[in-house]
Amino acid sequence: MTPPNTERRHPRSTGLGALDANAVLSLMDDEEPVVTRAVARARPALAAAAVEMARTCASGGTVAFVGGGTSGHLVLQEVAELGPTFGAPPGRFRAHIASSSLHDPAVVTAREDDGEAGPAAVADLGPGDLLIAVAASGSTPFVLATVRNAHGIRTCGIANNPDAPLLAEVDFPILLDTGPELLTGSTRLKAGTAQKLALNRITTAAHVLLGAVRENHMVELRGTNDKLRRRAVAIVTDLMGVDEDRAREALDAAGWHVRSAVEHLAAP
Structure with a gap:
């Protein structure tokens, strides 16, 4: 089976394990523009998501984020900042994440392979709400099952692989095509950085539209x-x-x- 782009070996970093610290950082510096180009290409889709978020908030709806692994951590961070930054009322934004590296039951919903916990967490959402799902692979069971069971809810998906199943399931697909990682499969690097930039753009633009x-x-x-x-x-x-x-x-x-x-x- 052909691995997705985010899991492939990067041809420029096959000697990564033998480099000194300066050479590692130089290689990472050279690769960083891939991230900003990927985010810039997604600008129309990011703007559409921001408009939808603003519309949801203006009508009193809830915006729920779901993510697993690195994507889950980024989602949690984004939601935590929206109240202090923009005065978002409690409950307007919420995060449902899957992670094996956190142990606080208040924030860990499930493991990434759990295809049942996500749908249960957002079962109370309705037509006036918005679900934003984030997964580098676009195939994380926790995230994908949540979207597939979000009946009647507007959905946005952010993924880093062009053929990600997640992008085919949502109303507002956002592709951040960051390609293979220098450290094979470590999507906390370019993929995660692009996701952070995308979330910042969506939430900031939405709150500008909301008058915040x-x-x-x-x-x-x-x-x-x-x-x-x-x-x-x-x-x-x-x-x-x-x-x-x-x-x-x-x-x-x-x-x-x-x-x-x-x-x-x-x-x-």
């Missing part, structure tokens, strides 16, 4: 710790042209929600 960005600032940010409060003060001073004391006063009155503080300062 003003100029280039995160206006839905809430100052829940010292770092975020400093950032909130900087945003309000920059957007409203007030000094830091006035910004802090407005933020304090607004519960440290940037948009509310800005609207307070803008009121006549």
Whole structure:
């Protein structure tokens, strides 16, 4: 059986095991443009996914991500950042992952070969929701079974192989064709990097469409710790042209929600 691109040996790295550290990094540097080119080629599909995510959120729907292995870890990281960055309400975004390297039952749904846990995890989703499935191979049983059982739910799939079954099963297919890895089969490298870039693009563009960005600032940010409060003060001073004391006063009155503080300062 012919292996998928992500599992093939890279012809330029057959001597990888004999290289010194500098040579290893040089080889990786030379290969990195493959990632950015793959993501750039997928721009129309990424934009379509961002529009669909924004539409789902605007109508109060849920966006569920599923992934296994490296893809699962990336999904979990992306979802964890959306609340602090964009003020996403609890439950709007959620992650269902399969991983053998994590042991916290709060985040590990199943093993990657489990074809039953994924569908069960998203059984409560409906026509107003969106499912985003991520798998380098595009054939991970946990991920593929989830998509195949997502009846009546809009689906988006991200994979790194042109013939990935996942891409044939979804409404919004996104191919990130990063080819063979320098370390054979280690999709935490180019494939994972491309997936991270793709997820960043989809979620950021979606929240721009949702109005969570003003100029280039995160206006839905809430100052829940010292770092975020400093950032909130900087945003309000920059957007409203007030000094830091006035910004802090407005933020304090607004519960440290940037948009509310800005609207307070803008009121006549």
